[in-house]
Amino acid sequence: MISRIKHWILPFFSLNKSEQYGILVLTVIVLLLILTNLLMPLFVSPGQNTHLEAFKNEIEAFKQIQQSKHDSIYIEDLQNSGMLEMEIALQKIKPIPFNPNKLPDEIWLKMGFTPTQVKNIKNYEAKGGKFYRKEDVKKLYSISDAEYQLIEPYIQIKSPYQTKPAKENPKFIKTESKRILPTEINSADAGVLENNLGINPWLAKRVIDYRTLLGGFRHVEQLLEVYGMKPETWEKIIPFISVDTLLIIKIDLNAVTFKELLRHPYFDYETTKSIIDTRKKIKSYSSLDQLHQVPLITDSIFQRIAPYFFIQE
CATH class of the missing domain: 1.10.150.320 (Photosystem II 12 kDa extrinsic protein)
Structure with a gap:
């Protein structure tokens, strides 16, 4: 009985020379793969992975900067066409008391208006246009309703019909510091x-x-x-x-919305977008120091804005 079993099984374990050689080669290949996997860390510099990661970060930063430039051009186009909304106007327009009649270009620019808007204003004046009332400024098609609302309290136009008050005799004027x-x-x-x-x-x-x-x-x-x-x-x-x-009323860095952050004087459109995009990328900020990872935020900007943030525990 046993001899019959041996006679039936042994043929399965008997290999010819070619088969033995094939198994040997396969065994050597497997051993080489195992050794390669074990020895690879000894020959690969850890810095190579770091450089690759840094390169990826540079590409991502470049993409964000390009997107920011695109957004800036889009916003300027909106501003030139008189379609700027209040959220953006709050960041762009910084009014000061002024008389719009023959106002120097640099003052318009200082208040946040674009060169195209200033050119349109000057063209209006060159054609004989004049501002007699505050509402006349609103008629300029390149100035949006939001921009007008911001500058309206600062417009100072002297009415031609305004009578001058009688001068007081200096002898009867009391002066006190x-x-x-x-x-x-x-x-x-x-x-x-x-x-x-x-x-x-x-x-x-x-x-x-x-x-x-x-x-x-x-x-x-x-x-x-x-x-x-x-x-x-x-x-x-x-x-x-x-x-x-x-x-000081601080801002929850992980809860603030894009529009809320954009209202703050220290955050323009590009910086706001970078902060929000970085938060989405890392899920949430765990410390204020992570703001250093945000493109466009330098050390000086960080020192300026960090005191206005907090992170909810």
Whole structure:
């Protein structure tokens, strides 16, 4: 019985020389593959993977910059055609008190209008156009409703029918120097700023508006960012100003929307888009230091914007 089983099984294990050679070659190949896999880390420089990753990051940054440029051109086209919406206009337009009649080009540009818009305004004036009322500015097709709403409070046009007040006799004019009082800049309202610091009502309102957009002042130098704040006025009032940074309203970096972030004075369209795109890429920010990964944000920009963010635990 056993001999029969051997006679039946043994033929399956008997190999000729060709088959034996094939198995030997196959075994050698398998061993070489195993050795290659084990020894590969010894011959491949770790820096090669790092360089590859850096190259990929550069490509991604380049794509984002190109997209930002495309978006900038698109926004400028909207602005030139008078179709700019309020969210973008808040970032572009920085009005100061002005008379639009024969206003120098550089002032229009300083307020955030494009060269094309300024050219259209000058063409209007060259054809005999004149601004008699604030509403006349609104008639310019290249200025959107949003832009007009922002600049309207700052338009100062003297009516030709306005009568001049009678001059007072200097002998009967009482002059007294207004006393400047200590003021905490993050809690004071416009009335307090006007009364305590002796600044104009429109400038006091502008300080409050800018503080609201910022979320609060961190230092007195930021007052120079307020349009209309003259250096001599600033130097006069800063000895009396204190800043309570605990009153700053910070932004949740992982919850803020694109439109909300764009309203902040320190974030233009390109930077806002980069911050939001990076957040989508990494799912969420775990620390403020990750803002360094955002394209367009340099160390100086980081130092400027980081105090206005927080990350919800």
